[in-house]
Amino acid sequence: MSSNIFDFATLTGSVHSWLSGMMSSGWVIFTEMVLVGLVFLLMYALIGLFLVYLERKVCAIIQNRVGPNRVGKWGLLQTIADLIKLLLKELIPIRKSDPLLFNLAPFIVIIASFLAMAALPYAKGLQAIDFNIGVFYVMAVSSLGVVGILLAGWSSNSKYSLIGAMRSGAQIVSYELSVGLSLLAIVVFSGSMQLSTIVESQANGWWIFKGHIPAIISFIVFLIASTAEINRGPFDLAEAESELTAGFHTEYSGIKFAFFFLAEYMNMFIVSALGATVFLGGWMPFHIGEWEGFNQIMDYIPSVVWFFGKTFFLILIIMWFKWTFPRLRIDQLLTLEWKYLLPISLFNIVLIAFLVLMGWHF
């Protein structure tokens, strides 16, 4: 690989050796943990704010509008202004709600999405924890969010919230299966659950190309199921605005509402990042077979640009869904999963196992 200048391992390594020269190994680990935590916190806020801005611009373009354009250049500071407004808003206490669960719920939702970010490989050598069960870990913690949603709906003492939470529960439990099975397809191809290994295995071609038909099927299933899992349109039944006013977060206000809001966008980022890592090669550049010249030009694009480029491509697709499709009904939603997506994924897994056994992929 010629792109060693973009390898973040050299940067992180030098920080580590600099710290090791100053303090004992225990303190080094503690300092590094604090540093990584701070970086993630900053990144979380920045990506969240940017995604809100992006969504407003994208939906404005789709809807023949201009979108935010008053605060800052092209309205770039609009979401920051909104955030300040949300911070200053009153937190309305709900009569006869369960105060502990009511206040706990937004934190559970946001912690779940925060945990999932840790395991994602953002660029070459830039990954906080490289679990050997990375895929499994990301799926497990990202589905913890449903606990928060259920608690929010239950503790609000509102009928709309309760219906929204129950819908959300049914939806996430169902679609988790398809997300898992479609990711499992690539795990079968690459033979590992470790996200770094999965990325490395795509050095000579992304899995969506190498795995041809079954990989494309599982990619489409993944897109649909993960859109449903993060409660976004056309699967946003949990907060179906025209039916349940705002679903599970009807009764929340101020910063607690902002937590749900932010978590929704970060879940979208996590799902897209996972999809980009598993199907589209993560931070791996785009290579075509023996075209050495082309491949070298691609290598000069930094890996972090590749990663975020692919992630935002998927995010734009998910946004495009939301702003063009009508919402499904709850029974149609469950029918789609249990009668179509799940059998397709199961069949697809068998197909992939057969292909891998026969060596019929690239």
Added chain:
Amino acid sequence: MLSREELTNIISGLVPGAEFPEGKQLLEVIVPAESYFSLAEKLKSDPKIAFNYLITQTAVDFQTYMTVVCHLESTEFRHMVVLKANLTDRENPAIDSLTALYPAAEYFEREIFDLFGIRFNNHPNLKRLFLEDDYGYPLRKDFRDEINIIER
């Protein structure tokens, strides 16, 4: 579509005591309150005239008496008739409900009850539609509301 004379002849044979006032825009039938429901039933069920569509039902307060007015149309023949019944008792006006014949009448009658205080017998759910229970009957001519309505 039947002409006015033909309709008059058919309807006058249906119930006794029906009056047909002259010089009106539409054909009108005035019946006593007792035969109001039975005439409506016959108007609807008679296949020759088949008044199956209740356009509107309302009431008018003529100070000495109140009139319930129903505009009926046949969707098949496209002729119309105005069915009227006069109620002389202003204290406890009551007449049969048409809800059993025309489901639309349920809410028309609730509106009339709300605004005129006319009770409808056999109505499934006779409650006020717009106003509070202790409000008067505002479309009666003797209704006075010094606070909200300025008299000219």
Added chain:
Amino acid sequence: MSEEIIKDVIVGENEDYIINMGPQHPSTHGVLRLEVCLKGETVKYLIPHIGYIHRGIEKMCEANTYQQIIHLTDRMDYLSAHMNNEAVCMVVEDAMQVEVPERVKYIRTILNELNRLASHQLWWCAFGMDLGALTTFFYGLRDREMILDIFEESFGSRLLHSFNTPGGLMHDVHPNFQNRIKEFISYFRKKLPEYDQLLTGNVIFQERAKGVGFMSKETAIGYGVTGPSGRGSGFSCDIRKIAPYGAYDKVQFNEILETGGDVFARYQVRMAEMRESLSILEQLVDNIPEGDFTAKMKPIIKLPAGEYFRRVETARGELAVYVVSDGNKSPYRMKFRTPNFSNLFVMNEIAAGCKIADLIAISGSLDLVIPDIDR
């Protein structure tokens, strides 16, 4: 029933789970309260509660002159303001036996159809939004803006015009009127297919709309459901055909009838009516005869004693005006048979047993305007 709902969340074996949709709810398009009894996601029954914006228009009419009443009728179905005005004007003209000039008839008919188009466009926006397709709202409003601009240029107001007076129009239309309409027709002919591409052909939309909220022809007639909602069930109730008024007898157009009776049929009727309205406009816009914009009327209008009844087709159905006059300058009794009043109360009949999401689709497909119900 209303005493029982002020309770906490009720979940139990035999107790009903009642939610109040409205008076403030994103999908009721106004202050309508639906008391909905649920079993899980399924609607067991619903009770509409109305009267939140009851203004007593019928009572107000008894104290106002006929010219003033026209301004009240705007406020009933604000999306069919012109048709409402015309109904009162025609009742007065009938009673006074005034023959309005041909020019007035043509212009009134054109305005009727423009208003119908604007109303159906707004319905399309809101219907898409009810089903969760948020983008439809902006497409529909974009095109509606052109119609409102035409209104603004000629009458000075965009929504509640009060442009009709008994005997004719308030003043003549703007010289630019015909050109603007022609511009609009050619523009909207191109934009209408976009509506189909965005919503009609969508698989999710068809799944949501087909077979939902079935209303039979008998139900429609029985409950008096008129307008596009009734015609979606095959109930032929287009007053423009049954009793032509204005210039409707001089144009070729079809009464749109669908026999499906479901949400999708009602949707199809309105979409087809938009095309039909465009073709009516095309036939009329070049043929507006020259002449006066109003017939000679006395400044004080006193209707001869008697009873008068007149029906027009608004964008939502049949508006009937019933006037009892005692010879004074104000009516003795004025009754408006508004289309939405009857259209609303069929909801329990067709929505019982469906899902909550279907309930929203049904109320969207009936295209309710709440001030028209309350009056």
